[in-house]
Amino acid sequence: MGTLLEVKGLSVSYRRGGVAVRAVDAVDLDVPAGAMLGLVGESGCGKSTLARALMGVLPGNASIDGGRVALDGEDLTELTPAKRRQRLWRELSFVPQTSMNALDPVYRLRDQMREVLCERGGLPTKAADERAVALFRSVGLDPVRLTDFPHQFSGGMRQRAAIAMALALNPKLVIADEPVTALDVIVQRQVLDTIRRLGRDLGLSAIIVTHDISVVTYLCGLTAVMYAGRIVEQGTTEALTRRPTHPYTMGLMNASPDLHEPVETLVPIEGAPPDLADPPKGCRFAPRCPLALAACRESDPPPVVVEPGHSAACFRAAEAGALREAARKASTWTR
Amino acid sequence: MASIELPHIAAAARPRAPGLFARLARHLAKNPSALIGVSIYLVFVLVAALAGSIAPYDPIEILFTEDGQLAASLPPSAAHLLGTTNLGRDVFSQLVLGARPSLFVGLTAAVAVATIGSAVGLVAGYLGGWVDRALMRLADLVLGLPFLPFVIVLVALIGPSLQNIVLTVAILLWPNAARVIRSQVLTLSQRQFIEAARVTGAGEWRIMLVHIAPNIVPLAFLYGSIAVGWAILTQASLSFLGFGATDTISWGTMLQDAYASQALDREQFSWFVPPGICLVLVVLAGFLISRGYEELLFPKLGEG
Amino acid sequence: MDPLIEAFGLTKAFPVSRTWRQMLRAERPRLKAVDGIDLTIRRGDSIGLVGESGSGKTTVGRLLLKLTSITSGQLTYRGDHLDRMKGARLRGFRQQAQLVFQNPFDALNPRFNIRRIVAEPLVNLGVPRAEHETRTADSLRLVGLAEPQRYLDRLPHQLSGGQLQRIVLARALVVGPEFLVADEPVSMLDVSVRAGILNLMRDLKERLSLTSFTISHDLTLVRYICSRTLVMYLGRIIEQGPTEEIIARPAHPYTKALIAAVPRPDVDQPRDALPISGAIGSAATPPSGCRLRHRCPYAFARCASEEPPLIEVAPGHTAACHLHIA
Numbered sequence: 001m002g003t004l005l006e007v008k009g010l011s012v013s014y015r016r017g018g019v020a021v022r023a024v025d026a027v028d029l030d031v032p033a034g035a036m037l038g039l040v041g042e043s044g045c046g047k048s049t050l051a052r053a054l055m056g057v058l059p060g061n062a063s064i065d066g067g068r069v070a071l072d073g074e075d076l077t078e079l080t081p082a083k084r085r086q087r088l089w090r091e092l093s094f095v096p097q098t099s100m101n102a103l104d105p106v107y108r109l110r111d112q113m114r115e116v117l118c119e120r121g122g123l124p125t126k127a128a129d130e131r132a133v134a135l136f137r138s139v140g141l142d143p144v145r146l147t148d149f150p151h152q153f154s155g156g157m158r159q160r161a162a163i164a165m166a167l168a169l170n171p172k173l174v175i176a177d178e179p180v181t182a183l184d185v186i187v188q189r190q191v192l193d194t195i196r197r198l199g200r201d202l203g204l205s206a207i208i209v210t211h212d213i214s215v216v217t218y219l220c221g222l223t224a225v226m227y228a229g230r231i232v233e234q235g236t237t238e239a240l241t242r243r244p245t246h247p248y249t250m251g252l253m254n255a256s257p258d259l260h261e262p263v264e265t266l267v268p269i270e271g272a273p274p275d276l277a278d279p280p281k282g283c284r285f286a287p288r289c290p291l292a293l294a295a296c297r298e299s300d301p302p303p304v305v306v307e308p309g310h311s312a313a314c315f316r317a318a319e320a321g322a323l324r325e326a327a328r329k330a331s332t333w334t335r
Numbered sequence: 336m337a338s339i340e341l342p343h344i345a346a347a348a349r350p351r352a353p354g355l356f357a358r359l360a361r362h363l364a365k366n367p368s369a370l371i372g373v374s375i376y377l378v379f380v381l382v383a384a385l386a387g388s389i390a391p392y393d394p395i396e397i398l399f400t401e402d403g404q405l406a407a408s409l410p411p412s413a414a415h416l417l418g419t420t421n422l423g424r425d426v427f428s429q430l431v432l433g434a435r436p437s438l439f440v441g442l443t444a445a446v447a448v449a450t451i452g453s454a455v456g457l458v459a460g461y462l463g464g465w466v467d468r469a470l471m472r473l474a475d476l477v478l479g480l481p482f483l484p485f486v487i488v489l490v491a492l493i494g495p496s497l498q499n500i501v502l503t504v505a506i507l508l509w510p511n512a513a514r515v516i517r518s519q520v521l522t523l524s525q526r527q528f529i530e531a532a533r534v535t536g537a538g539e540w541r542i543m544l545v546h547i548a549p550n551i552v553p554l555a556f557l558y559g560s561i562a563v564g565w566a567i568l569t570q571a572s573l574s575f576l577g578f579g580a581t582d583t584i585s586w587g588t589m590l591q592d593a594y595a596s597q598a599l600d601r602e603q604f605s606w607f608v609p610p611g612i613c614l615v616l617v618v619l620a621g622f623l624i625s626r627g628y629e630e631l632l633f634p635k636l637g638e639g
Numbered sequence: 640m641d642p643l644i645e646a647f648g649l650t651k652a653f654p655v656s657r658t659w660r661q662m663l664r665a666e667r668p669r670l671k672a673v674d675g676i677d678l679t680i681r682r683g684d685s686i687g688l689v690g691e692s693g694s695g696k697t698t699v700g701r702l703l704l705k706l707t708s709i710t711s712g713q714l715t716y717r718g719d720h721l722d723r724m725k726g727a728r729l730r731g732f733r734q735q736a737q738l739v740f741q742n743p744f745d746a747l748n749p750r751f752n753i754r755r756i757v758a759e760p761l762v763n764l765g766v767p768r769a770e771h772e773t774r775t776a777d778s779l780r781l782v783g784l785a786e787p788q789r790y791l792d793r794l795p796h797q798l799s800g801g802q803l804q805r806i807v808l809a810r811a812l813v814v815g816p817e818f819l820v821a822d823e824p825v826s827m828l829d830v831s832v833r834a835g836i837l838n839l840m841r842d843l844k845e846r847l848s849l850t851s852f853t854i855s856h857d858l859t860l861v862r863y864i865c866s867r868t869l870v871m872y873l874g875r876i877i878e879q880g881p882t883e884e885i886i887a888r889p890a891h892p893y894t895k896a897l898i899a900a901v902p903r904p905d906v907d908q909p910r911d912a913l914p915i916s917g918a919i920g921s922a923a924t925p926p927s928g929c930r931l932r933h934r935c936p937y938a939f940a941r942c943a944s945e946e947p948p949l950i951e952v953a954p955g956h957t958a959a960c961h962l963h964i965a
Contacts, residue, residue, distance in 0.1 A: 042829040043800075154918045184691035184856055187918050189900035196910070211830055214902035218910070238906045255830045256904040259859050259886065266863060268835035272799040527746040534704055535760035535810065536733035549750050 004205050005031040005054070005173055010067035012046075012053045021277045023049040025229040026067065028303070031173065031222070034203040036195075038216030038237065040252070041226035044273055050226070051175050051209050055094050056084040071172060089120045093166040095159075095176035102162040103150040109161055110146040116168045135164040138202075140194050156187035160194060167198070174206040180215060192218055213256045217241055225249050228273050228284040231303075235310030245312035245320040247292075248285045250327035267330045283314070290332050291316060291323050372623030375616050383434040390428035394584045397423045408603060417605045421596040426606050429584050433610060436585040437567050440497055440504075441617060444566030447505035449559035452512025453551060459513065460520025461543050471517070474510035482507055486569055487578055495573060495580045504566045512558035516551050523547050553625075560621030567617060586610035641717075643818060643850050644703060646678040648712035651698050655923050670923040672698040674874035675712060682817070685844060685851045687865030687882060689858055689897065693919045694871040696854045700820045703852060704736055705729070716818075734764055737811035739821035739840075743803035743828070747795040753779075753806055754791040760814045778813040782806075783839055801832035808839065812847070819844075822854045837863050858901060862886060870894050873930040874922050876949065880956030890958035892935050929961065937962055 012024040023046040031037050041047040052058050054069055056076060069076045071091060076084060088094070096102050104112060110132060117128035133143040139160040150158055159179060166174050179195070180188040196219055198204045208220055216223050217237055224234035225248065233246040244250045254267040271288040274280050280287055286296040295315055303311040306320065316323055326332045363370045382389060392398065398406040398419060406423040409415055417426035459470040489503045523529060524547070532546050571587025573579040579588060593599070593607035652669040661668055672695040680686060690696040701707045702714060705721050714721045716732060724732055737760075740746035747756050757775045766774070779787035782805040795803060804824065811819060824840065825833040841864050844851050855861050861868055861882060868885050870878040870893065878891040889895045896915035902908070917934045920926070928946050932938040941961050949957040950964060 042831060156918050184919070185900045186691065186896055186913065186915060189902070189913055192902065193912065214904045217904050217906050218902040218908065241904060241906055251831055253904060255834045257859050257863070258903045258905060259862065259898065259901045260903060263863060266834035266837055268833070268838065269831035270835070272801065527740045527742055528748045530706065531738070531740060531746050531810070532759065534706060534733065534738045535814070536730055536763035537759070541763065546748055
């Protein structure tokens with residue numbers, strides 16, 4: 001399977017009150033064709049900024065400082081903004097967190113579908129309407145509802161409609177930013193199943209941005225964990241959840257309890273993520289990491305390959321087995 | 336909870352949050368538009384306060400040249416910085432003393448509009464129900480009145496004193512402020528910290544005055560500063576149109592005089608350009624300050 | 640032990656906007672967000688209320704704290720009718736029953752410093768000013784903010800989400816309540832700090848012998864801090880019992896779906912289709928009989944004609960489903 005999206009050394013900064021804040025710092029990321037990658041991180045870690053940078057829809061006060069984003073070998077960062085916009089929908093499309101934002105409240109769904117299919121895709125109206133029916137069916141919506149307005153839809157249906165729209169022009173890659181966070185458990189599961197089926201049946205490639213590691217384990221074959229603007233660990237979801245190697249990943253796993261396993265005590269990660277306007281020296285997780293060594297506070301650990309297709313940016317990656325043992329104990333994390 | 340032992344907390348060891356004045360100073364330093372606005376106001380307030388000693392002549396005194404001629408329509412000179420009017424009065428002295436009525440009208444109208452607008456908006460928005468409906472219909476009614484014709488009629492009835500001008504401006508401008516403040520109050524009422532106040536036993540008045548009112552101050556300021564402009568311009572318009580008080584020298588009466596005596600035809604720019612600039616500056620200063628206020632009075636909730 | 644709170648046929652209805660036809664017929668349609676629920680909370684209980692949005696769970700919490708009025712039914716706190724409580728009685732109740740909010744970023748007045756925020760309940764309840772400083776500091780220490788002086792003069796936007804939620808807890812605890820309602824106490828917080836708040840809540844409940852009522856859509860959370868759980872659907876309680884029992888042996892098809900729907904941090908988790916289809920409807924137009932019947936694969940004729948009552952399926956475990964009556 002070839003690499004569909006290749007991100008190398010991508011850095012993005014925001015300008016906030018005269019200070020440059022580096023929200024995404026030298027990120028490397030590969031998405032093979034037909035794969036779903038879960039991008040996991042907490043609020044402010046830069047995962048949404050990264051998603052926007054990939055889409056080329058950064059807000060005005062943000063800029064790409066360096067690195068390349070190659071889709072099928074073509075560097076998107078070198079394109080003019082107008083050229084990039086042309087590729088939205090056709091090559092890359094986006095499912096936002098609250099689909100109310102993606103859907104225009106004053107137009108019927110059919111008209112919004114036509115807008116994408118006819119204006120962007122160049123289809124005649126009749127063909128567009130047929131395609132819209134097929135798209136609605138594929139995401140589990142009744143095509144009759146195409147003549148409805150977005151407010152007549154429930155939250156889950158709106159999210160499905162947003163997914164249908166993102167799939168309209170058969171994009172190579174779909175980026176979904178917290179696609180199920182605003183939904184209730186049952187509806188969330190239904191939407192997850194829809195995305196999973198699309199991945200299986202259509203070979204959909206997607207990046208699923210989320211704070212919930214369980215969503216990733218349910219849906220994605222690959223996982224990248226982001227902390228304070230950096231990817232700290234990435235690999236197959238199986239390797240990463242079974243053999244977490246970065247202490248932050250271990251902490252996240254501790255903090256994500258399994259409803260079907262008995263839980264005695266939950267283990268929090270003390271402290272808060274650093275201020276990205278003034279990141280700490282060395283490893284950015286070191287101030288919260290109970291397993292940090294003196295070296296961790298001195299210099300930045302580079303990513304090391306711990307097994308084929310699984311890398312982690314931690315100086316103690318080689319001792320991961322012993323660290324995992326320690327990280328399971330609540331006493332390790334309390335100071 | 337009473338069972339927990341407490342070490343004594345030394346009051347001196349407490350780090351203090353910067354006070355309002357410190358924040359104001361820091362804010363101004365970072366916010367050039369507000370700084371410019373405040374500076375303009377300070378200059379005008381200073382000029383108005385010291386007008387008596389700054390003005391070289393009595394503004395209504397008719398001046399004569401050394402050879403006994405009427406000092407009419409003189410160009411600017413060392414003796415008459417902005418020249419003289421067609422009746423031999425010193426333009427600079429008029430300009431300086433004219434700051435007083437203009438600032439008086441502007442600032443009192445601002446206070447009146449902000450106060451009435453806040454009170455009505457707060458009560459209507461928080462209490463809701465028939466109180467809200469009654470107040471808002473009254474506001475609609477007032478908003479339907481044409482501004483200048485109404486002012487002219489009212490001033491003609493009750494007299495063109497500065498106080499009456501302020502009164503009419505306040506009557507006409509509170510509904511704008513009240514409507515916007517009401518909707519802000521409606522939004523604030525939905526915030527969880529208002530519910531939190533209720534659940535901890537705060538009474539309705541306390542919620543309204545302590546928890547909601549401070550959050551509408553920026554809007555009150557904004558509408559107050561808009562009123563500054565309206566009031567000064569209204570006073571000037573009334574003077575210009577000839578409905579103003581004849582015994583006060585203001586920037587408006589200066590423009591009216593200059594217009595009536597066809598100063599423009601004589602290209603006597605030094606007579607009517609300076610009061611015009613002063614009017615624009617004071618009105619502008621109000622807008623500049625109100626733009627800068629939001630951030631000062633609304634500490635942001637970080638980046639989320 | 641005596642019940643602290645008892646509710647019988649507790650109902651809260653909201654007016655909904657009318658169609659022209661309803662106006663012509665002078666109909667006043669109402670949405671029963673809470674529709675006749677019975678509830679007993681004993682001292683020392685830790686009860687969880689689980690449901691999707693639209694189930695009416697938040698309204699139950701607001702009713703229990705007298706933040707909204709009762710439409711019908713009765714609700715008593717230590718035998719006192721909540722709807723008749725006024726003046727000193729109400730102030731006494733406000734001191735006893737407190738709320739932990741969902742969104743700590745919104746629940747604190749952004750213009751007040753932490754000192755003022757935490758002392759606010761003391762001001763409202765007329766506690767002498769001299770006690771404020773010590774009680775405020777006490778309360779902050781209680782919620783794990785070991786050096787209160789570091790926080791007292793800060794503004795909310797200067798603190799992290801986890802710290803803010805601790806402040807919210809400190810404000811609730813400063814008056815020494817016995818009953819704490821928490822509405823989605825950690826849903827706005829980052830995963831890594833959730834655990835800290837949940838541990839704190841569990842610990843405080845023990846140390847202060849609190850009675851707690853936790854509202855959430857998240858069974859994982861409820862399971863961690865509640866010994867008994869109620870499941871709500873469209874204004875009704877459809878299942879209740881010991882939390883572990885409900886998770887291990889859910890009796891109602893809805894509860895089964897609710898449990899099966901939670902994704903797990905395990906790559907080998909089952910991914911079978913859920914037994915329940917569709918989405919929760921509107922409480923303004925509930926179906927006849929069992930409210931779940933349109934979504935339930937097991938529904939039969941009786942489910943449409945007759946609403947199932949809560950019946951015992953195991954000791955202390957009841958469910959409202961005709962499958963268990965037959």
